[in-house]
Amino acid sequence: MLVLEGVDVFYGRIQALHGLNLHVDDGEIVTLIGCNGAGKSTTLRTISGLLRPRRGGVTFDGKDLAALPPNRIVQLGLSHVPEGRRIFTNLTVRENLDMGAYLVRDPKARRERLDRVFALFPRLEERMDQPGGTLSGGEQQMLAIGRALMSRPRMLLLDEPSLGIAPILVKEIFDEIARINREEGTTILLVEQNANLALHRATRGYVLETGRIVLEDDTKNLLQNPQVKEAYLG
Amino acid sequence: MLDYLLNGLALGAIFAFIALGYTMVYGIIKLINFAHGEFFMFGAFLGFFVLRDLGVERLPLPQPLPILLSYVAALTAASLGAGALAVVTERIAYRPVRRAGRIAALITAVCVSLILQNLAIKAWGAKPQAYPQPREWIDTDDLAGAAPANLYAVKRVETTGGEVVENEVRVVEAGAALDDATRARLRAEGHERVYRQVPLDRGWTRGFVLLALLLWAPVLWFLVKRTRMGKAMRAVSEDSDAARLMGIDINRVIAWTFFLGAFVAGVGGVAYCVSYGKVEPLTGFLPGMKAFIAAVIGGIGSIPGAILGGLVLGTAESLIPYALREGLGWEAAFAWKDAIAFALLILILVFRPTGILGRAVREKV
Amino acid sequence: MSGELLFWLNLLVTVGIYTLLAVSLNLINGHAGMFHLGHHGFWALGAYAATWLTLNAASLPGPLLYVLSLLLAMAVAAIGGLTIGIPCLRLRGDYLAIATLGFGEIVRIAVQNSPHDFLGGSLGTKVPRVLMEVTRTTQVPFRFLTLAIVAVACAAAILVFRNFLRSLPGRRLLAVAQDETAAGLLGIDPTRSKVLAFVMGSAVAGLAGGLYAHYMGGINPLNFNFMEMVKMFLVIVLGGMGSLSGCVIGAFLVVATEQLLNRAPEAIASWWQVLFPLILALMIVFRPQGIFGRKEITDMIRAWRRSPA
Ligand SMILES: Nc1ncnc2c1ncn2[C@@H]1O[C@H](COP(=O)(O)OP(=O)(O)OP(=O)(O)O)[C@@H](O)[C@H]1O
Ligand SMILES: [Mg+2]
Numbered sequence: 066m067l068v069l070e071g072v073d074v075f076y077g078r079i080q081a082l083h084g085l086n087l088h089v090d091d092g093e094i095v096t097l098i099g100c101n102g103a104g105k106s107t108t109l110r111t112i113s114g115l116l117r118p119r120r121g122g123v124t125f126d127g128k129d130l131a132a133l134p135p136n137r138i139v140q141l142g143l144s145h146v147p148e149g150r151r152i153f154t155n156l157t158v159r160e161n162l163d164m165g166a167y168l169v170r171d172p173k174a175r176r177e178r179l180d181r182v183f184a185l186f187p188r189l190e191e192r193m194d195q196p197g198g199t200l201s202g203g204e205q206q207m208l209a210i211g212r213a214l215m216s217r218p219r220m221l222l223l224d225e226p227s228l229g230i231a232p233i234l235v236k237e238i239f240d241e242i243a244r245i246n247r248e249e250g251t252t253i254l255l256v257e258q259n260a261n262l263a264l265h266r267a268t269r270g271y272v273l274e275t276g277r278i279v280l281e282d283d284t285k286n287l288l289q290n291p292q293v294k295e296a297y298l299g
Numbered sequence: 300m301l302d303y304l305l306n307g308l309a310l311g312a313i314f315a316f317i318a319l320g321y322t323m324v325y326g327i328i329k330l331i332n333f334a335h336g337e338f339f340m341f342g343a344f345l346g347f348f349v350l351r352d353l354g355v356e357r358l359p360l361p362q363p364l365p366i367l368l369s370y371v372a373a374l375t376a377a378s379l380g381a382g383a384l385a386v387v388t389e390r391i392a393y394r395p396v397r398r399a400g401r402i403a404a405l406i407t408a409v410c411v412s413l414i415l416q417n418l419a420i421k422a423w424g425a426k427p428q429a430y431p432q433p434r435e436w437i438d439t440d441d442l443a444g445a446a447p448a449n450l451y452a453v454k455r456v457e458t459t460g461g462e463v464v465e466n467e468v469r470v471v472e473a474g475a476a477l478d479d480a481t482r483a484r485l486r487a488e489g490h491e492r493v494y495r496q497v498p499l500d501r502g503w504t505r506g507f508v509l510l511a512l513l514l515w516a517p518v519l520w521f522l523v524k525r526t527r528m529g530k531a532m533r534a535v536s537e538d539s540d541a542a543r544l545m546g547i548d549i550n551r552v553i554a555w556t557f558f559l560g561a562f563v564a565g566v567g568g569v570a571y572c573v574s575y576g577k578v579e580p581l582t583g584f585l586p587g588m589k590a591f592i593a594a595v596i597g598g599i600g601s602i603p604g605a606i607l608g609g610l611v612l613g614t615a616e617s618l619i620p621y622a623l624r625e626g627l628g629w630e631a632a633f634a635w636k637d638a639i640a641f642a643l644l645i646l647i648l649v650f651r652p653t654g655i656l657g658r659a660v661r662e663k664v
Numbered sequence: 665m666s667g668e669l670l671f672w673l674n675l676l677v678t679v680g681i682y683t684l685l686a687v688s689l690n691l692i693n694g695h696a697g698m699f700h701l702g703h704h705g706f707w708a709l710g711a712y713a714a715t716w717l718t719l720n721a722a723s724l725p726g727p728l729l730y731v732l733s734l735l736l737a738m739a740v741a742a743i744g745g746l747t748i749g750i751p752c753l754r755l756r757g758d759y760l761a762i763a764t765l766g767f768g769e770i771v772r773i774a775v776q777n778s779p780h781d782f783l784g785g786s787l788g789t790k791v792p793r794v795l796m797e798v799t800r801t802t803q804v805p806f807r808f809l810t811l812a813i814v815a816v817a818c819a820a821a822i823l824v825f826r827n828f829l830r831s832l833p834g835r836r837l838l839a840v841a842q843d844e845t846a847a848g849l850l851g852i853d854p855t856r857s858k859v860l861a862f863v864m865g866s867a868v869a870g871l872a873g874g875l876y877a878h879y880m881g882g883i884n885p886l887n888f889n890f891m892e893m894v895k896m897f898l899v900i901v902l903g904g905m906g907s908l909s910g911c912v913i914g915a916f917l918v919v920a921t922e923q924l925l926n927r928a929p930e931a932i933a934s935w936w937q938v939l940f941p942l943i944l945a946l947m948i949v950f951r952p953q954g955i956f957g958r959k960e961i962t963d964m965i966r967a968w969r970r971s972p973a
Contacts, residue, residue, distance in 0.1 A: 115540055139546035151541035153534050164534050167527070168546040216546060331758050396949050402699055405758050406897070406948045409701075410941035413894060417937040588769070591762070634777040641766035641773075648763045649751045 066091045066252055067112065067143075067220060072121035074104075074111050081107045083276045084121065089220070094246050094253045096263040096284070098297055099273035105256040106148050108273070109222045112254075113145035114138045125220070140168055144218035148225050148256075150209040154198025158189055161197050161208055165215030175215075182211040185241050203234040210238070214245065220252040221245070227259050235259075239266055260297035264288050272297070303621045304614065309505035309574070311613020312512040316567030317590030318597070318605035319519065320385075320560025326600035327536040327556050329401060333408040334388055335564060336587015337415035342381030342565030343430075343572045343582055344423060346373035350431035356494075366433045370569070378565030385561030386554050388415075394550065412587075419580035427579040430572040434494045452490035501574075508570045515563060516606055522559065523602060532556055536600070564590075585637065589616075592644040598654030607655060616640055666804065671923070673807035677879055679912075679919045680814030681872050686899040686911035687821050688868035693897075694905035695829060696861040697841035698753065699761040702768030703896055706866040708888035709744045710737035710873025712775055712783055715791050715883055726794035733794075734874040741870020742863050744771075749862040753855055768893065776885040788884030791877050798881065810879050817875065821868050822908050828864065837861050891937065895922075898944045904954030909962065913955070 067089040074082040081104050089095045099105050110116045112123060114135035123130040130138055144165075153161050162182060166175045183190040186207040192200060197208060206226055213221060223242065227235040243266060245251050257263035264270055264284045272280035272293060280287065287293050317339055324332045349355070355369035392411045396404050434451075485493065523529035534542040535552045543549055571586055572578045589612060597608025619639055620632035647654065685707060692700045714733035721729055752763045776786045783789060798806045828834045837857045839847040844854045877883050899918050903910025918940070925936045947954070 113544060115543065134548070135543040136546045136548045139544065145544045147541060147544060151538055151544075153537050153541065155537055156530065156533060160530050160533075163527075163530060164542070164545045164547070167531065212545070331762065392945070399949050399952075401758055402761075403948045403952060405699075405761060407945045409894065410945035410948075413891065413941040414938050417934075417941075420934075421938075588766075592766075595762075631777065635773065638770045638773040638777075641770045644766045645748075645752065645763050648755055648759055652755070652759060 066126060067254070068122075068124045069108075069112070070122045070124075072108075072111060072118045072123060074107055074116055074118050081276050082111065082118075085276070085278060087271055087278065087281075089252060089254050092246070092250055092252055093269060094243070094255060094267040096255045096257060096267035096270045097273055098257055098260040098263055098270060100296075101258075102275075103273040104276040105273055106224055107276075109145060109147075109224050109254070109256060112138075112222060113143060136168075139216060139218075142217075142219035143222065144213040144216055144220070145222040146209050146213045146224060146226065149228065150202075150205045152197040152200075152205050152208050152212065155196060157194050157196055158200070158208060159193045161212050162189070162215050165212035168216055174217075178215045178217055182214055185214070185244070186211050203230045203238070206230055206234075206238060207241075210242070214251075218251060220254065222254050222256075224256045225258055226255075227257065227262065235262070242266070260293070264293075264298075300621070303617045305505050306501075307614035307617030308610060309508050309613070310617065311593075311610035312508040313567045313571050313574075313609070314586065314590045314593040314613050315512055315606045315609025316508075316515070316570070317564045317586055318593040318609045319602065320557075320564045321591050321594040322597070322599055322602060322605040323532070323556050323560045325594070327532060327553055328393075328397060328404075330393065330404050330408060331591065332393075332557075332560075333405070333412040333587070334392075334415055335385075335560065336583030336585075336590070337412050337419070338381040338385045338388070338561040338583070339564040339568040339571075339587060340419060340578075340580065340583030341384045341415070341568075342377035342561070343568035343578050344419070345380035346377035346565070346569040347428065347430060347572065347578050349373040349376045356434050362435055366435060370433075374566055374569050377569045378562040381561040381565035381568065382558040384415075385557040389554055389557040394553075412584075416580050416584070423580060425580060427577040430576050430578050432573070432576070452485050452488075452493050504570070504574045508574075511566055511570065512606070515566065519559075519563070519602060528552065528555055589637075589640055592640050592647075594654075595644060595652075596647050596654055598656040601654070601656045604654055604656035611655070612640060612643070615643060670803055670807065671927075673804070673811060675919060675923050677807060677811050677814055678923070679915045680811065680818050681876050681879070682896065682899055682915035682919055683818045683912050684814075684821055684872035684875070685869055685896045686903065686915050687818075687825055687908055688865040688872070689896050690900045690903075690905065690908065690911055691825055691861055691868075692865040694900055694907070695841060696837055696858055698858060698862070699757060700764045700862070700865075701761045701893055701897075702748070702764035702766070702771075703865075703869055704888045704890065704892045705764075705768035705771035706741040706744055706869035707873045707876070707892070708768075708771050708775060708885075709866075710741045710870025711877040711883050711888070712873070713737045713740035713870065714874035714877045715789060716783065718791055718794055718878070719789070722792060726796075729794045730878060733878070734871055737870040737874030737877075738867040739870075741873065742867040744870075745863040745866025746859065749859045749866075750855075753858045753862060765890075765893075768890070772885055772888055775888075784883070786885060788882060788886075790882045791880070793878075793881060795878060810875070814875055814879075817871060818912070821871075822911075825864075825908055833857065833860060891940075894941055894944060898940050898947075901944060901947045901952075901954050905952070907954065910954060 069085055069087040072082055072085040073080060085104075085108060087097070087108070097105050097108060107116065111118055112130065114130060114133055114137075118131055121131075125138070125141055125143055128141060130141075153164065156164065162179060163175075166178055169175050169178065188204055189208055189211055192204065197205065200208060210223070210226065226238055226242070230238070239262065242253060242255070246253050255263055255267060264287055267284050270282065270284045270287045271278050272287070280290065280293065282290070288298070317335065320335050320338070321332060324330055324335070350369055350373045353369070353372060355372045356365045358365045358368065360368075388411060392407055393404065396407045523532060531542065531547045531552045532555070534545065535547060535549050539549050542552075567586075567590075568582075572582065590609065593608035593612040594605050595608070596611055597604030597606070616636045616639060620636050623629045623632035685703065689700070689703045692698050692703075714737040717733040717736050718729060721732070724732070748764070748767045752760060752767070755763055775783055778785050780787065795809065796802060796806055829838065836847070836852045837860070839850070840852060840854045840857045847857075848854055876887075880887075895918055899911060899914035901914070902917055903912070903914030921939075922936045925939075926933050
């Protein structure tokens with residue numbers, strides 16, 4: 066479904082990704098783990114079009130993404146929940162969700178998506194008219210995910226959904242993510258610091274170190290891998 | 300006193316119309332769009348051409364319809380023209396520098412403003428031109444014996460260059476009557492029509508701008524709060540990358556913001572030039588600066604702030620010199636009103652940079 | 665022949681005056697990193713202060729009056745710089761730009777509305793010739809003399825600024841320009857450093873104003889409009905923000921372009937008013953470091969001497 070081949074990405078003169086190869090198949094949950102500054106967010110930003118690769122190809126269902134602006138990429142069914150949530154704090158919860166469905170013109174379809182998101186995260190419905198900035202961290206993360214789901218994506222890119230959230234809420238959020246994958250068949254690429262959690266939820270995983278993929282395997286093998294155990298599961 | 304207050308409010312309403320564009324553009328790309336005053340000037344010139352040359356006021360309809368229609372046409376042309384210029388400017392001058400940093404963008408804006416000013420001088424000359432006041436067209440035959448106001452007769456004549464122009468002559472002074480002899484003479488000289496200069500009552504112009512602001516404010520509020528594009532504008536202004544991830548085409552949203560801001564400024568442009576009776580390529584400079592001050596006073600980035608700031612500045616510009624003159628006997632106080640506005644700007648920037656309604660934002664440089 | 669000579673002398677004097685304006689603006693915008701858009705205000709303050717003294721102390725001997733009026737021009741502009749600097753320099757970036765621009769406009773409005781018998785009001789005023797009688801026959805020597813004075817002033821200003829930038833307060837200023845917060849942590853008072861640069865810069869702009877008033881023999885509020893600010897900015901951007909010697913070359917490019925274009929036929933003459941902002945915008949976007957960047961001519965000559973060897 067999603068294929069990255071030999072992708073090089075630069076910030077000015079600094080190279081952040083070196084010949085990255087990665088693929089995600091239909092219906093999978095794939096995780097990308099690595100230390101701070103390994104280039105995980107950079108990878109997601111490249112896929113969703115916020116960054117342009119200098120070399121290499123990014124394709125989604127065979128379509129070349131590398132030359133498309135982010136708004137066209139969203140249209141193809143790829144939705145990115147950025148690191149740090151990035152909800153619109155001055156817009157209400159409802160307006161945030163409306164923005165998620167910016168490209169959905171049909172009011173009926175929007176309504177359906179809204180109901181679906183409220184079914185997944187009932188708390189959002191209770192806080193519908195509150196400005197996004199007044200939500201708690203966990204609620205903001207739910208809003209960020211809900212907002213990304215509003216466009217009914219076929220694939221979801223999640224960047225550290227557990228960041229700064231209490232363990233109990235993290236479990237709740239991960240349960241919902243798994244449910245989205247199961248019930249709607251949404252493919253998921255999950256970036257996490259919390260490798261333990263991510264490897265238990267995903268089917269396959271990649272390990273990224275300083276902009277290079279150093280390991281790629283099924284998660285059950287990765288969980289047994291001594292290197293991974295040493296570096297990420299400690 | 301009341302007269303000064305009303306004058307101030309009307310002037311303030313004009314500032315508010317212009318300030319809206321500053322505030323919207325600043326809100327979305329953090330750029331002080333210096334050229335905004337020139338968009339306004341361009342709109343005022345288009346309105347000028349419509350009023351002078353299109354002849355809407357000569358339509359054979361019952362009064363005051365032709366006069367009203369001529370101003371509606373002028374406002375439409377001014378708004379659309381200013382909006383179009385804003386979109387073009389954004390595309391060729393601002394979009395390329397959007398990522399070059401705020402100072403580079405600001406200098407670009409200053410330069411664009413001067414370039415547009417000087418292009419306007421090249422196109423239309425530097426001299427101020429009289430802005431057409433409301434005119435009521437009357438067939439020479441229809442004129443009753445007495446005329447209440449200045450009457451002008453119009454005749455088409457061929458210049459030595461072979462160009463056909465309309466020649467205007469004042470035939471009757473205000474208050475005097477058009478007698479049969481004069482009428483016969485006019486017809487003999489080939490004047491087909493006569494118009495009456497409708498004296499522009501200050502009360503009317505003031506009422507018009509205040510009413511226009513009253514009508515526009517809710518429209519804008521609705522556009523920004525309720526429409527899809529308005530929500531997208533707010534989203535882009537808060538976090539443009541996150542907005543792109545929603546599928547929002549930020550270039551379109553920014554272009555639309557420029558358009559809307561300049562569209563509203565077009566209304567202000569015509570109103571300003573009608574009340575001052577002239578238009579020139581420098582028309583945009585001072586009101587543009589004032590409107591920026593108004594936006595800062597109200598809290599730049601805030602739409603209600605721009606309206607409030609405009610009204611506050613207009614009133615201050617009228618009442619402070621009034622108070623200085625009446626209270627301190629300083630006769631020249633009104634000549635200093637522009638300096639008062641700038642002093643107000645510096646005070647606000649130093650003591651309350653977020654303005655009256657602005658949110659406190661922590662900004663990195 | 666004499667016409668041609670007069671033209672070039674006038675051009676060089678004007679280059680000198682713009683060099684003074686540019687080095688002083690450069691100290692503020694280039695070295696101190698502040699975004700100041702009201703330099704034409706200090707220039708006007710200097711010009712009007714010098715004019716005022718010249719008009720009101722006519723009994724003094726000419727050369728003394730000339731020098732005194734220049735000193736007053738510097739003092740008045742410096743006081744202006746101090747008054748506006750202390751409140752405004754806490755502002756940053758585009759807010760500072762707008763506040764200083766507002767100051768420049770206030771000065772222009774003030775002189776424009778001054779009583780006719782005080783500073784000439786909107787029509788401006790004549791400045792009595794105190795240096796020497798200027799007639800058709802003495803134009804050439806007068807311009808030579810002014811050129812010499814302006815050249816000395818430029819050399820002095822560049823030397824003073826160069827030495828200042830190498831001194832301790834100058835290095836503090838550069839540190840503040842680099843990173844205000846870090847400099848503050850090192851115990852440097854950023855506002856003080858900035859006000860110092862601002863006052864020095866405005867004093868030199870005032871000097872340029874005084875020289876200009878005496879040279880022109882008359883002043884008018886229209887001489888100090890915002891377009892002048894753009895010209896000065898263009899000079900430092902062409903010469904390189906932060907390069908003192910670049911200012912001389914930038915000033916020459918700008919002034920020569922303007923004056924040569926003004927000699928051209930009507931149809932193209934005033935196009936510099938479109939051309940300058942256009943070049944400024946293009947430079948800022950594509951080569952913000954200017955032609956010379958932060959380098960000084962002396963550095964380049966040294967590098968050039970070394971390389972062929
Ligand atoms: N805007 C930027 N400009 C310059 N360098 C950047 C920028 N963003 C990221 N980098 C650099 O690129 C590298 C990869 O950053 P990235 O954000 O992708 O890391 P990450 O794996 O997501 O880390 P974390 O777990 O901390 O979020 C880092 O070395 C970082 O310093
Ligand atoms: Mg990251």
